[in-house]
Amino acid sequence: MEAIIITKDLAGRYTFANSKALEHFEKSLPEVLGQDDNSLFDPEMAEKLSGNDFRVLAHGESIEAREQLHFGNPKQARAYLITKIPLRDAAGNITGLLGVYVERTGYVQDSDEQRIASGIFHGAQEGILIATAEGTIVDVNGTFERMCGYKRAELVGRNPRILNSGRQDRAFYEAMWQDLTTKGHWSGEIWNRRKSGEVYAVLQSIGAVYGDNGQVQYYIAHGADITTNKNHQVEIARVTNYDVLTKLPNRVLLSDRIRQKLAHARRTNETVAVVVLDLDDFKEINEEHGLHAGDEILIQVANRMQAMVRIDDTIARLGGDEFVLLLGDVSSRAACDQKPQRLTGRGRGPRRLSTIRSPPLTPNFGS
Numbered sequence: 001m002e003a004i005i006i007t008k009d010l011a012g013r014y015t016f017a018n019s020k021a022l023e024h025f026e027k028s029l030p031e032v033l034g035q036d037d038n039s040l041f042d043p044e045m046a047e048k049l050s051g052n053d054f055r056v057l058a059h060g061e062s063i064e065a066r067e068q069l070h071f072g073n074p075k076q077a078r079a080y081l082i083t084k085i086p087l088r089d090a091a092g093n094i095t096g097l098l099g100v101y102v103e104r105t106g107y108v109q110d111s112d113e114q115r116i117a118s119g120i121f122h123g124a125q126e127g128i129l130i131a132t133a134e135g136t137i138v139d140v141n142g143t144f145e146r147m148c149g150y151k152r153a154e155l156v157g158r159n160p161r162i163l164n165s166g167r168q169d170r171a172f173y174e175a176m177w178q179d180l181t182t183k184g185h186w187s188g189e190i191w192n193r194r195k196s197g198e199v200y201a202v203l204q205s206i207g208a209v210y211g212d213n214g215q216v217q218y219y220i221a222h223g224a225d226i227t228t229n230k231n232h233q234v235e236i237a238r239v240t241n242y243d244v245l246t247k248l249p250n251r252v253l254l255s256d257r258i259r260q261k262l263a264h265a266r267r268t269n270e271t272v273a274v275v276v277l278d279l280d281d282f283k284e285i286n287e288e289h290g291l292h293a294g295d296e297i298l299i300q301v302a303n304r305m306q307a308m309v310r311i312d313d314t315i316a317r318l319g320g321d322e323f324v325l326l327l328g329d330v331s332s333r334a335a336c337d338q339k340p341q342r343l344t345g346r347g348r349g350p351r352r353l354s355t356i357r358s359p360p361l362t363p364n365f366g367s
Contacts, residue, residue: 003126004080004101005222007087007209010057012036012050015096016207016220019187024071029185033210045070052084056097060086069101078103087130087209087218088138095217096209098130126222127202133216135159147202147225149195160221165199167191176206180219184208189226200227243317245295246302254316254324261328273327282321 004024007016017025017032025032025040037046048067055061062085070077080101087096127144131137137155145152148163155162168190179186187205194200204223208216241253249257258274265272279301286294298321305315305323314326 003222004099005126005128005220006099006101007096007218007220008036008053008057008099009096009210010094012053012057014040015209015217018205018207018220018222021101026071033184041071053097056084056086057094060088060094062086085139089132089217098220100128126224129155129160129221131160131219131221133218135161135219138218147194147200148192149198154195163192165191165193167199180206180208184210189230190223200225201230202226246299246317248302248306248323249314249316251316251318254314254318254326257314257316257326261326264328270328271330273325273330275325275327277323277325279321 003018004021005016005018006014006021009015013034013036014032017029022029022032027040032040037050040046041049048069051067052063052065055063062083065082067080067082068077069080080103082099082101084097084099086094087098089095125143127147128139128141129137129144130139137158137160140152140155145155148155150162176186176188185205185207188203190202190204191199192202202223203226204221206219206221209218209220210216241250241256242248243250258272261272264270279297282294282297285297298317301323302315302317305325309315309325312328314324316324316326318324
């Protein structure tokens, strides 16, 4: 369950609210930032939301509580488990508070509530990281520890760069910081690296927390591990577009690449060639040596052809022993003929590995 996450300054004004909070408040971020509870909610609701704030802000206490809260219709009040902790600057001075609200689901028993409340921040489903404006990590919760593989003690005092996977380029981070600087928040997908070295994907939001002087004091990042979903998407794309046996493009991807080649040829007045090839005596190989031997030959043929074509050309498998060679920027019919001849071994002595089944097609789509 996604948690409501907010921060307030010493005057009780909101300095950050995540998307879940805004959804419950039914307000936009500009409508919330700089406002206190009395400005946003009815007196009863404001008192509940700001309750115990004084203990956190004045005395530096962390509190845990349970409240019946509503964000509009009092008849739709829900039970929430709440944790509030003080935020401090590098000198240890209290500058505000962090509040985490998790809705109490119907299956939670009363005997479990204290245990859940005491671990609400470190047990929230989202990974939460708090860093200073200078980029020093000051706290993480238990979910964040489990996501990245580092213990809290290993992260506090370090820079979030410790999680850099290397998959995002400089432009990615420049765009992120542009949003944080101009809008005060950023959200998107990012790849991080666990302590083990494994790369994982996070659907993450980062928000800036401002002080009374208008300067950023903290950044709060919260997000969920979506690696499984990303890997599933990759697997679907692989099965959809690539031949399972040879790992070459299949009919679907070949059709898409032909469309791209044709579109490019029309713009540049270049020639495109499509060559269909199959293997000699492949049926006899399967019958005499079995399907496994036939599969091994197909894999070897695919690897050899893949190594012999240009990076811009495509070798695809249609099925069985049928392959297609897609060539772009072909200068002449003779140049087109040379590529299949090299693949089939013609001109270097007899070989029965493969043969051209039909002549290459070389229409000039630029004319």
